[in-house]
Amino acid sequence: MVKGKRTLTAKPNNFVFQAGILAAAGIIVHIIGILYRSPLVAIIGDEGNGYYNTAYNIYMIILFLSSYSIPIAMSKVIAARLSIGEYRNAGRLFVGSIIYVLVLGGIGSVVCYKFADKLVGASSAQVLRVFAPTILLSGLLGTLRGFFQAHHTMVYTSVSQIIEQIINASVSIGAAFLFVRALKGQSETAIAIGGARGSAIGTGAGILAALIFMIIVYIINRPESMSRVAEDPMPDEKLLSPLKVSLSIFGMVTPVILSTCIYNSVTPVNLKIYQHIVMEYKGYTEAMATTNFGLYSGKAMQIINIPIAIATAMSSAIIPSVAHSHERGEYKEEKNKIAFAIRVTMLIAIPSAFGLLAMAEPVIMLLYPQRATYKIVSYLIMVLSVTVIFSCLSTLCNAILQGTGNVHVPVINAGLSLLVQSAILVFLLSRTELDLYALCASMIVNTLLICVLNMIAIKRILGYRQEFIRTFLLPILASIVMYIVAAGSNRIISDLIRKKAGDPDMVIGGISNLIRLIVSIVLAVLTYAMMTIRLGIITEEELKIMPKGRTISAMLKKLKLLK
Numbered sequence: 001m002v003k004g005k006r007t008l009t010a011k012p013n014n015f016v017f018q019a020g021i022l023a024a025a026g027i028i029v030h031i032i033g034i035l036y037r038s039p040l041v042a043i044i045g046d047e048g049n050g051y052y053n054t055a056y057n058i059y060m061i062i063l064f065l066s067s068y069s070i071p072i073a074m075s076k077v078i079a080a081r082l083s084i085g086e087y088r089n090a091g092r093l094f095v096g097s098i099i100y101v102l103v104l105g106g107i108g109s110v111v112c113y114k115f116a117d118k119l120v121g122a123s124s125a126q127v128l129r130v131f132a133p134t135i136l137l138s139g140l141l142g143t144l145r146g147f148f149q150a151h152h153t154m155v156y157t158s159v160s161q162i163i164e165q166i167i168n169a170s171v172s173i174g175a176a177f178l179f180v181r182a183l184k185g186q187s188e189t190a191i192a193i194g195g196a197r198g199s200a201i202g203t204g205a206g207i208l209a210a211l212i213f214m215i216i217v218y219i220i221n222r223p224e225s226m227s228r229v230a231e232d233p234m235p236d237e238k239l240l241s242p243l244k245v246s247l248s249i250f251g252m253v254t255p256v257i258l259s260t261c262i263y264n265s266v267t268p269v270n271l272k273i274y275q276h277i278v279m280e281y282k283g284y285t286e287a288m289a290t291t292n293f294g295l296y297s298g299k300a301m302q303i304i305n306i307p308i309a310i311a312t313a314m315s316s317a318i319i320p321s322v323a324h325s326h327e328r329g330e331y332k333e334e335k336n337k338i339a340f341a342i343r344v345t346m347l348i349a350i351p352s353a354f355g356l357l358a359m360a361e362p363v364i365m366l367l368y369p370q371r372a373t374y375k376i377v378s379y380l381i382m383v384l385s386v387t388v389i390f391s392c393l394s395t396l397c398n399a400i401l402q403g404t405g406n407v408h409v410p411v412i413n414a415g416l417s418l419l420v421q422s423a424i425l426v427f428l429l430s431r432t433e434l435d436l437y438a439l440c441a442s443m444i445v446n447t448l449l450i451c452v453l454n455m456i457a458i459k460r461i462l463g464y465r466q467e468f469i470r471t472f473l474l475p476i477l478a479s480i481v482m483y484i485v486a487a488g489s490n491r492i493i494s495d496l497i498r499k500k501a502g503d504p505d506m507v508i509g510g511i512s513n514l515i516r517l518i519v520s521i522v523l524a525v526l527t528y529a530m531m532t533i534r535l536g537i538i539t540e541e542e543l544k545i546m547p548k549g550r551t552i553s554a555m556l557k558k559l560k561l562l563k
Helices: 015-068 070-083 087-114 122-150 155-182 188-231 242-264 266-281 286-328 331-367 374-384 387-403 408-431 436-462 469-501 510-534 540-545 549-558
Strands: none
Touching (some): 015 087, 015 122, 015 155, 015 266, 015 286, 070 242, 087 242, 155 188, 242 266, 242 387, 242 408, 286 331, 286 387, 286 436, 331 374, 331 387, 331 436, 331 510, 374 436, 387 436, 469 510
């Protein structure tokens, strides 16, 4: 490599562009995830899907506690050192993080395997044990992703995520099919468990493939990284000692892990509450409760999480960027980054929520066309759609607080919200017949409360004042118009299809459903884009900062939609 040439680190101010790359990958990953879940559920059934999701939710809790938050934490602590040119200390933190995940990830894998029977029901325990080794592998993968994110480049993380999901999808479907076929002739429950185990193998295969890719990328970039370390003039006495490295990692990782764990433990906590109440007091069997909950977490929430990938990407990108500005005392630039990140996130989250509200049924019929359950899953998505806005904003605010060193605040806010929503869920399940809709209500309360508490904290700690009209009011207005167009076109096309078929009660599926979905989405996107431009929600300068923004700007000018 030519001396002085720097390709490893991207510019710290292009976090929106980097977030766009990560967001695009996140959407691709979620779409692949949704697409492969449909044939997978067809193979393993709703019961097998329930066992898989039960084990997966507990696996994620252990993963959160051991290594899941490593990319966030490492990108922050390493970026802070890189911003002031301490390359040797950054290298020591990276090595320390590897040791950290080897220890904690190893413990997490052992706990997951050894105590599976105590963590989940006997049926799901067999699936949970398959997940165990992936905890250690995921920690190592996260460390490498955090290293590159600290250098303000999300490309490698994005590619590795896509590789992970493609391998996951392929192996999951293949292994599930082979397991189900091998168990043919046994009980339905045995077949369902076998199929779920096959799906769990796919998760591990995907993580292993992504880890191999990231190791190769690191080896390629290592000479440049080492040359920076060699050129660092820092005297030895200013180097971080092993104790300081450990304290720095522990001090950042622990609060991030706790907040991420609490934030993402809502689903497994709700699973335990739901199973206990409906099995103890409402006569559900384990299979009934697990299958029912699978409709909520394995189908409805899977779709709800697609637009939330935008906020997750923005969060990953903004942490090192905000940390860079905060470490240098550039507080005005820090606030500008926060404002722009929130506005861009809401620009996508708000119409996504309205879009899911309008198009829940055709989306479900495309992805999960099981006739017996598509209606209830559609209704669940419609009720949950508002959580997209709250979840995206709260996720981004978490990252802002973590990036500015206020890592303890999200822990407190997430913990309080979890307690409140759990109390509400217990009350609704035990005193009403809302069943799965009680889960939706508690999720709305949880995401809204975290969102409000985090926004208050940002205002109090950073002195940040949120602009309201361009960030929230105008996108909501544009989204309402978009909703009318999407829902109206969906209704008109549906009526035409039923009229042509001569059946007013016809369930629209297959090609007909795909046609109404594509037409309605295209009209909705065009309507929202036009409303966004006409209302001045985003300026030409802001548009050019985004991925392909200059190309889009030029195209809009040719269409006379942008002056």
